[in-house]
Amino acid sequence: MKKYILSSLAVLSAAALFTSCNDMLDTDPRVTELTAATFPGKPADVEALNAATYSIMNTLGGGDQSGVCNNPFYWWCMMSDDCYGSGGLQDNVNKSLHHFTTGSANQYEADFILLYGGISRANNQIETIDNVIWKDSEKAQRDQLLGEGYFMRGFYTLLLTQLYGDVPLITSTTITEEMQQQVSAEEVIYPQILSDFVSAKNLMKPERANGSGHADKYAAEAFIARAYMFWAGFYKKVGELATGSAPAIDLVEQEGCPGGSLSQADVVAGLKDIVSNGGYKLCKDFRSLWQYSNSLLWDEAHDGVGHAYAFIADMDRNDCFDMPGMGNGNTEEIFQIQFLNASKWAIGGTYNNPRMYSNYLSCFWGLRNGATNDNGKRDKTYPFNQGWGQGTPSCNIWDDWTDAERQGGYTDIRKLGTLIDLDNELEAYVYEKDDNEESGYACKKYADVNLDACAADNDSWWSQCPGYSSSSLDNKQQGDHFEDFYLMRYADVLLMLTELTGDAQYMNQVQRRAGVPETPYSLKAVQNERRWEFAMEGLRFNDMRRWSGIDSGENSYAAKALEAQSGKQIVCLGDKANKRSLQHMTCSWKKRYADTNGFLPKPQAQIVLMNFSMKQNPGWDENTPASEWTYKVIY
Secondary structure, three states, X not given: OOOOXXXXXXXXXXXXXXXXXXXXXXXXXXOOXXXXXXXXXXXXXXXXXXXXXXXXXXXXXXXXXXXXXXXXXXXXXXXXXXXXXXXXXXXXXXXXXXXXXXXXXXXXXXXXXXXXHHHHHHHHHHHHHHHOOOXXXXXXXXXXXXXXXXXXXXXXXXXXXXXXXXOEXXXXXXXXXXXXXXXXXXXXXXXXXXXXXXXXXHHOOOOOOOOOOOOOHHHHHHHHHHHHHHHHHHHOOOOOOOOOOOOOEEOOOEOOEOOOEEOHHHHHHHHHHHHHHOXXXXXXXXXXXXXXXXXXXXXXXXOOOOOOOHHXXXXXXXXXXOOOOOOOOOOOEEEEEOOOOOOOOOOOOXXXXXXXXXXXXXXXXXXXXXXXXXXXXXXXXXOXXXXXXXXXXXXXXXXXXXXHHHHHOOOOHHHHHHEEXXXXXXXXXXXXXXXXXXXXXXXXXXXXXXXOOOOOOOOOHHHHOOOOOOOOOOOHHHHXXXXXXXXXXXXXXXXXXXXXXXXXXXXXXXXXXXXXXXOOOOHXXXXXXXXXXXXXXXXXXXXXXXXXXXXXXXXXXXXXXXXOOOOOEEEOOXXXXXXXXXXXXXXXXXXXXXXXXXXXXXXHHHHHHOOOOOOOOOOOOOOOXXXXXXOOOOO
């Protein structure tokens, strides 16, 4: 099994920033041992800065600073109609996200700070790269590193504005008074994001990163499409791109980007370049993408001893997660967050959160088995491990998916490849007595896996892999989660191409892999395929938003889909015999979505730091009754 480790984590000690001292945005710690006059002085120094820029992704993917995993894609899962907040009675942040409420003025500050910290590091990398006297033979290395700096700045800025809306655009380490002003995402921020991705595409070598954890030209082309489609759908209200008239977007002139404009045709050309020249391909079996298909569990399904996980028994063993070309670094993985075994118990620290080296989603999505004195026992949860039970899949995604299967007369392997049907797959599972918003389903993607061969009931299958060494957290159930978190898969390239062009051949490849009937293009077909293919990967919420358009009210695609959760039957406090009707905690999902456009509140502490030049988002300000956006205990 190939276990890729993000190279940046090995050089965090070199993650120094050399920016002007400024309280603005409270973004990053400073060091005084090195200065911009002495660092970077050689190519290896720029490599270290590059590693520091990437390292922010690990705190996003594995940190736990606000009572919930910092991963914004996980937040978007809970804000969509595919997840509930759930968890224990004390788990308020996840339920706040799901109900579009907040329990404090700074509840969602962690990612705000982290993303600006990543932008600051990228700016420093871009600005200081030519402190080095590059040899002619090193030009390709220089351009690659500069391209990666632009890519990461665009990536962090994209996440920032999708979470918080109109914010200050920081493109320099010297932060001017003008730069501290909130600017329009539609007119200012997205042109810069797309310019950064265009610079990255043009500067980086036309070679695949091959699972190294770094961005490459093809990742830039894919994120150009993701950012452009959100801008065109959400801000320009082009609901159906294949038949609409999405405008071109003006670009910013900078190295690697000559300015001009970016059109829908340009975006399509970039995606087709990935298809023709990227060398990516879909894994033959959808299950190969996820750790529950590892060969050790497959062997237990066939050895006739102990437990047997029937769902993967029909797989070709060569397609198991830990086989060459599968799992981490697989053939369709374009960009991802990677992890290693260096987690520690302490939670504090913005940029050095010691749990960040572990893919903490595996813990947050783990099962809250509630049998008396039997919590986490394999007999109750095999082959899955225990965890916090937050962000459980909704009744809506199971019901909608089942309806689609029934109407189409097929079985979609992705449904049970994504969701654990607790009542039928884990017959001995017992609901936790202080849990709430239990749908009867759990997340199978990213779920940690146990084995009969493991030494303990809450052990992880990773402990049985060749060359394994435990994390310093010394708790495998919490610290030993090494599955890559996918940020861009080749399947997304194919589905974006169909949505942009109306050419169903790309979508049909994804359908064939899932074993479902191939269909001609329709927006509804693309919407369904995106929902099923990427369920629990955090893409659904922003897809809903761009298919709705900004200020689209309570009758938009997103508002209606969210409101459809109301009335679903859920288990609370372990009482499976007396289910409750799910209701919004303050008003309604459709109203909260319409009022906020899906944006989170900006942290009040950051607004104050900026002398109120940054304004609170609609739906979270004085124009909306506080009773509608303030967290309320309902269980």
